[in-house]
Amino acid sequence: MYYLGIDVGGTQIKAGVVDERGAILQRAEAPTGVGCHYSAIIADMAACCQQAMRLAGIPLAQIGSLGVGIPGIADNTTGTVIFCTNLGWHDVPLRQVLQRHLPLEVWIDNDATLAGYAESVAGISKGLRSSVFLTLGTGVGGGIVIDGKPWAGAHGVGSEIGHATLVADGEPCTCGKRGCVERYCSATALLRMAQEACTMHASCAMMQQAGGDMNRLTGRLVIDLAKAGDPLASQVFLQYAHYLALTVNSVISFLDPEMIVLGGGISNAGEFLTRAVEKELPDLLMFKTQPYAKLALASLGNDAGIIGAAMIGKLTLN
Amino acid sequence: MYYLGIDVGGTQIKAGVVDERGAILQRAEAPTGVGCHYSAIIADMAACCQQAMRLAGIPLAQIGSLGVGIPGIADNTTGTVIFCTNLGWHDVPLRQVLQRHLPLEVWIDNDATLAGYAESVAGISKGLRSSVFLTLGTGVGGGIVIDGKPWAGAHGVGSEIGHATLVADGEPCTCGKRGCVERYCSATALLRMAQEACTMHASCAMMQQAGGDMNRLTGRLVIDLAKAGDPLASQVFLQYAHYLALTVNSVISFLDPEMIVLGGGISNAGEFLTRAVEKELPDLLMFKTQPYAKLALASLGNDAGIIGAAMIGKLTLN
Secondary structure (H helix, E strand, O other): OEEEEEEEOOOEEEEEEEOOOOOEEEEEEEEOOOOOOHHHHHHHHHHHHHHHHHHHOOOHHHEEEEEEEEOOEEEOOOOEEEEEOOOOEEEEOHHHHHHHHOOOOEEEEEHHHHHHHHHHHHOOOOOOOOEEEEEEOOOEEEEEEEOOEEOOOOOOOOOOHHHOEOEOOOOEOOOOOEOEOHHHHOHHHHHHHHHHHHHHOOOOHHHHHOOOOHHHOOHHHHHHHHHOOOHHHHHHHHHHHHHHHHHHHHHHHHHOOOEEEEEOHHHHHOHHHHHHHHHHHHHHOOOOOOOOOEEEEOOOHHHHHHHHHHHHHHHHHO | OEEEEEEEOOOEEEEEEEOOOOOEEEEEEEEOOOOOOHHHHHHHHHHHHHHHHHHHOOOHHHEEEEEEEEOOEEEOOOOEEEEEHHHOEEEEOHHHHHHHHOOOOEEEEEHHHHHHHHHHHHOOOOOOOOEEEEEEOOOEEEEEEEOOEEOOOOOOOOOOHHHOEOEOOOOEOOOOOEOEOHHHHOHHHHHHHHHHHHHHOOOOHHHHHOOOOHHHOOHHHHHHHHHOOOHHHHHHHHHHHHHHHHHHHHHHHHHOOOEEEEEOHHHHHOHHHHHHHHHHHHHHOOOOOOOOOEEEEOOOHHHHHHHHHHHHHHHHHO
8 A cells, every 4th residue: 555645835745655664656746836726736736646646656546545744734633724824825625625636535734743753654763652853944843753643732733842932031933922942943043143143243254154244144154164163153053052952851851752853954964963952961851860862863854744744644544 | 440549749648549430439648757768668658558448448359450659750661760859769669569568560650640640530631632730839740641641751751841941041940950940830939939029029018918027928828919919919920820821832832732730739829820821821822713722720639649640550451
């Protein structure tokens, strides 16, 4: 049996045919028709699936189910996408419309939840019963796996670890409150910290590399300079790593998973990042002599969305 | 079938015979022999169980299992109490010693985890598949129920929500780090906030009621004055409720349970407390129009420890 997975983003629709073990056989992509009616976007999603099936030579009869990961919240009981800011969707009957194109069981879930689940099926946390996935990108997303299954909460609004509070009444967040994890642990936050440092040190290496324009700073530039030992960039990076270590410790205090997986743009810093966080962790832990979660880098990259979406259907069928 | 539950605290050992539905038939208590060798304390635990069984007229043959809740961390695989500060225990083979007195299956877990589970079996969150319990006492304890089962983590160090960070680099905590939830949401924290207010307003109603000595302030005194409308006590109470609302929102962001249950000393403030938190919540939520966890007061009081300990054995036998 094979499974279809769709990862819908703000720019691309990606679909894949996935085998029982979470390997992608074939994939197909299309630009997301942002601004189009949802029925057109959903038709494109179905077309991507059909193309991936054709490329893989797998007929519909051999497909067990179809899963869709969306950057928003979904109600899988009704098959409805409740919110999806990137697509401008609100209460869209995704399952119902998709099934007009593809007569399959359809499962919907949040994309970070599914990416975390994918890592636990076919990636770095493979086979572990519990893990927490943090995507460190424009925002901070979370995916929780407990007892081998994804947990997105009783009302579908859980595992939004980016919007737990890290600094009560701190930096204002896009969600309307202040001091969210996302404001200190996202790529956006690293850039803000770098820009704050540049304001005070206008002739620093970061400003030089950015051609004197702090709007041209990138997370990568800051991290590369920190890796090269530039003092100010290192200071900014360690400040970021401190907040991330506090967040990792909060994940341990809440859920104590076997592994905490870091994904998203900032995780490209690799062991430079995990080592900086691991250096702080022992001092933060409540039980200093107890074993605790291993910190690891995501291994599936951009494939996690397709794999997680496909595997959620397999989990539910079993 | 009946189940034995033991709740070991720093001052009292409490044991009870509990039926299938989580009702306590009979109980027995003894002072905790703090300072005695652990074998003596464990013998007292067994004696309490035997007395409760005698009072209930239930023979050993009708007892399914024995559960023990301890104020620390336990490794149920080995049956060992890893840490228990109140009792000064470290790597104590609780199961092994207890089974010399009572030949039963023995289960061990953290007391807040078990109290939360008790509420989900026989208390306010009865029958719900997911709930999070917060004890607001000297410290802040947590109990997580997911999929109808308690979750204390992969290494037994989870559901310590009191030691997640609420204010990065904030107030120093007994655990060695700064800014833990416990430093803002415990009874101890409410008192600190009240004392800070009294320092600036030496002739306030709180100081008058405390006979001019701020060390005689109690959480109850502060809450009673706030209920009566005293402006300064109200300000302190609302500051406390604000931090608690942020913590409740973080629980929703992480886990999105069906219900969040408040227990411990401060929860005696009743609806005065839940209303103050509920007033703030809508502004803090990420998804403002989605349903979210109901906030409720614990209903089992001091019995939760015994009931949870007994029911954990039933869960595992089933």
